[in-house]
Amino acid sequence: MPQREHAAIEVTGFAWVPPFARGRVRDLRVRWALEEIGLDYATRHISAVERPPAYFGEQPYGQVPYYREGEIEMFESGAIVLHIAEKDERLLPRDPAGRARAITWLISALNSVEPYVMNIMTIDHFCVGQDWAVLRRPAMVEMMERRLAHLSAALGDKDWLEGRFTAADLMMVDVLRILRPDQLSIPQNLQDYVARGEGRPAFQAALAAQMADFLSDEEGMTA
Numbered sequence: 001m002p003q004r005e006h007a008a009i010e011v012t013g014f015a016w017v018p019p020f021a022r023g024r025v026r027d028l029r030v031r032w033a034l035e036e037i038g039l040d041y042a043t044r045h046i047s048a049v050e051r052p053p054a055y056f057g058e059q060p061y062g063q064v065p066y067y068r069e070g071e072i073e074m075f076e077s078g079a080i081v082l083h084i085a086e087k088d089e090r091l092l093p094r095d096p097a098g099r100a101r102a103i104t105w106l107i108s109a110l111n112s113v114e115p116y117v118m119n120i121m122t123i124d125h126f127c128v129g130q131d132w133a134v135l136r137r138p139a140m141v142e143m144m145e146r147r148l149a150h151l152s153a154a155l156g157d158k159d160w161l162e163g164r165f166t167a168a169d170l171m172m173v174d175v176l177r178i179l180r181p182d183q184l185s186i187p188q189n190l191q192d193y194v195a196r197g198e199g200r201p202a203f204q205a206a207l208a209a210q211m212a213d214f215l216s217d218e219e220g221m222t223a
């Protein structure tokens with residue numbers, strides 16, 4: 001449950017995004033990490049349509065999420081989730097070997113899986129139907145499916161990557177959940193893994209909070 005004494009944490013997200021992106025904006029992973037360890041946070045919203053010029057002084061690329069906790073100011077969702085995870089053993093094991101493995105998998109989600117997922121997103125959502133996307137899609141799907149097959153083998157029949165839930169699973173699930181089985185072939189154990197992650201009360205709370213914060217289409221276009 002959120003604790004009021006930690007309300008100094010502020011997470012920046014977008015005031016409005018198109019319907020297909022709702023529930024998929026990367027402040028979700030930050031909210032999820034905070035929910036997992038019961039830390040309260042405030043939200044700030046910027047326009048995705050017209051980024052306030054001053055915001056680039058905080059997040060150099062104008063992206064979300066952005067994170068503030070007193071004097072600590074951060075961007076990059078991976079760095080932010082790791083920072084939050086450092087606060088609580090439930091997200092990051094204290095023993096050096098377990099900690100190292102969790103960090104390894106978290107970076108792997110961002111560095112070795114998410115780029116492939118973004119290729120599919122670009123083709124199927126941002127550039128759907130464009131000639132180059134139609135031509136490129138089979139090769140991108142093949143690369144993604146090969147990566148998923150290897151990840152599936154690594155997960156095996158475990159519930160979580162290293163046996164118990166950590167920030168690494170939080171990140172991997174949030175990366176994988178963007179893919180849909182009707183888009184490409186996703187091994188069953190990975191589908192179950194994503195469902196387990198999404199079934200966590202902290203994930204559900206984070207998702208509901210992000211969805212509740214978006215302005216309606218009418219409001220959003222003028223925000």
Ligand SMILES: N[C@@H](CCC(=O)N[C@@H](CS)C(=O)NCC(=O)O)C(=O)O
Nearest residue numbers: 024025026062063064065076077078
């Ligand atoms: N590597 C960054 C990526 C952040 C990112 O791509 N955020 C998206 C929203 S999910 C965004 O702000 N997109 C708008 C843009 O790139 O201009 C992170 O993980 O924080």
